[in-house]
Amino acid sequence: MRLKRVTRGIAALAGTLACIGTACAGVSFSNKQATQVPSTGSGLAGAYLPIADTLVVSPHHIGHLLVAPYFSTQDGNVSLLNIINTDTVNGKVLRVRYRGAANSDALFSFSLYLAPGDVWAGEVSQSGGQSRLQTNDLSCTLPASVNLPFNTDRVQGQGAQTLEGYVEIINMTDIPPHEASAGGTGSLLPGNANALFNAISHTAGTPDCANISSIESMNPTNPNVPFPNSWEDRGYNFPTGGLMAHWSIVNLSKAGSFTGAATAIAARKSGSTSDRAVANLVYSAPTDAPQYDGDDAAALAAGRHPSQLTADPLLAGGTLADGSAASPAIMALNLDFPDLSTPYVTPASNLGNAIRQAELISDLLATKAVTNEYMTSPAVSFATDWTLSQPTRRYNVALDYKANKAVFAKALDYTQGLPPRIPAAYVSPAGSYYTPANVRTGANGLLCVDSSGAYAWDTAQRNNGPLFSPVPPNQRMDLCGEVAVVTFNNSQALGAQLTLQNFVPKSTSSEVFTDGWVRLGLNGKGLPITGHAFAKALGTSVNLGGIWVHSTDKSGL
Structure with a gap:
């Protein structure tokens, strides 16, 4: 079955962003298993945040993963969203994704860079029969401007399908004040100032957002070799949460409004009551480049195959109602990741972990x-x-x-290529x-x-x-x-x-x-x-x- 390529206007604005990790070849996703991170920005030996091994719904409305359960631009509605970084030490890189009400189709997504204690505010209104994001916030984003209409490629070109939905917000990485040491340990180098941290900081009220693009850009002499070559060099570290968000639906013509707090899911250490713990680093660039080049075996070996990164059956494949295997219906793009099912507290590459994470969050709700x-x-x-x-x-x-068929999530065997097979050894969730x-x-x-x-x-x-x-x-x-x-x-x-x-x-x-x-x-x-x-x-x-x-x-x- 031929994959359907979905093009996006975002890429032209975002530019070509680099890969992270050792296997790049046009791929820009890194899912690194969590390790200890200092509980302060000094990076010196001392207190460390625990490594998360479970997810919980936070009663404090602060966490690593947020869901604003409804937005609408119907009938004159304008939907507002405020995202707050309550971490006063570390910056954050977030994936913000608006999804449709009918089928959870991805409508619009971007990367948001929040400095410590930073707040981003934006609004979605209707223009030309579809939703459009508008913000004058100074916090950095990729693409550099997100004042754009929602995309209709995945809703069959129907602008009406962009008028209602919900929002996913994911803490992809932290940005510590000092560079993380090499080797993926999560510890910091106190003598090495983090250029990315400095770039997103609101020095004199305005962050240096242009420097983010240069940090993310490919090596101009060889576009297949990322520069810098590791997430540590780029200024990233494992995500530690501390996010909260509030949403409002305002109708000026009817002089009414509704407001609420986003549902917050925190990565925690079992037995702890703290919403701050270290989760997996799940960075991906917000571009419309294919997530992988179609070599299933190589992608599986590198832990970057769509089926290892998402439970979405249209991106990863699944099964039909009769139990037969269904190949992916949509080509996975960099901007599709991470999502709420991307393994956040389990190893990245194990078969079925994305489905297990989806089941874990489902159990919570x-x-x-x-x-x-x-x-x-x-x-x-x-x-x-x-x-x-x-x-x-x-x-x-x-x-x-x-x-015109429902496709159900199922961990499939891609080692023999397409169409995928249903592995006999895989034990499904409960x-x-x-x-x-x-x-x-x-x-x-x-x-x-x-x-x-x-x-x-x-x-x-x-x-x-x-x-x-x-x-x-x-x-x-x-x-x-x-x-x-x-x-x-x-x-x-x-x-x-x-x-x-x-x-x-x-x-x-x-x-x-x-x-x-x-x-x-x-x-x-x-x-x-x-x-x-x-x-x-x-x-x-x-x-x-x-x-x-x-x-x-x-x-x-």
Whole structure:
């Protein structure tokens, strides 16, 4: 099967960036297993941060991996994003990636360089029928300017598919004040000032962003030889987290806004309560160069094959509903990495580690029930929408648009070339949350997972009665798309369109409830979900709004 090459306008702006590591040949990804890093910027012997061996959802909203669960530019909405580096010693290199609500397709990504204590702010609005990022922030990025429209190459050229989605933020590397010593130990050289650290620092209010491109550039005399030749020389070190982010959806024409904190996943040492620990270095340049040259054996040996770096079945290959192997549908590009499934606390090259990381994060977010309020009283023009975001669904199942089939994540054997084979020796994780048994194609071609029923109550104890199997559609919320949006009584608080469904809570005598609460049950293991209830009231003199995080229940009782 021929891979589909996806071109990007980003590369022309970013320039040609170098590889990291010893096997470059047009590849610019490095996944180095974590080692100890000093807990201060001195690099002297003393306290070291622990090496992370697990991931947790941080109750402090500070971590290494962040997810802003929803953005929208529909109906006049503008989505704001603030990213904060709370580490006052080390700079950070982040991959910021906007994904679509329907199929988690990559819409826009860039590298962000934050100095210690730095904050980046940007906004996404609609222009010409698609979303566009705009910022006047001084923090450095690659490409140098990110004031660009979102890309439609992976959504079949449909600008409307860029208008809703969610955001992934990944701490790829740290930038310490002193260079790291050679050999990948993570220790620092106190006498060697870090040129990259100095470049991103806001000296006199303005960082020297032009110097970043020169540090990242290829050796002009031989484009196949990187210069400098190691991540230590470039000024990078293992990531230690300390990131937080906040998002807002603002509608000026309707004088309303909603705000929230990003879900934070921290890499930790087992038994520790600190959100600061050393994870794998997972740097990749934000260019549209192919991730590897098609030599599967060489890429596997070097630990840089797409199947070792992501569980995304469209990039790494997977299986169809009938169990047959599916070759990658999209050619993996440098800017596709890292993602949330890139091994962050396990070795980079072991078969299935990306899938295991995706399962680990899914386990953290999994719930068997979601409970929240709704308010739709016409007396005060109330409206309520729920967002049900599944940020790891892409690493379990995705829709191949060309074949019009769901492809499920599976670690495959590429040693014999394409098509890949299903290895008999590979032991799959305990069980995916998304399987051919619970995933179906719904309206508008969206992949859907059925719920076990929506139990609705009003404010006076009335309910929609016992639910019987099979649950009728009017007593069920189906999670269609990656970010499913459910509006109550067609009230529409967010102006969503891509994955919108209407739910009408009723009594057993079909009397419609205007206000109350709903408990959404989920089948089997449940689903990895994060999200909120968005409520607003439109008045003649004032508009009011509120947002509530979903209550979740892993037991399903």
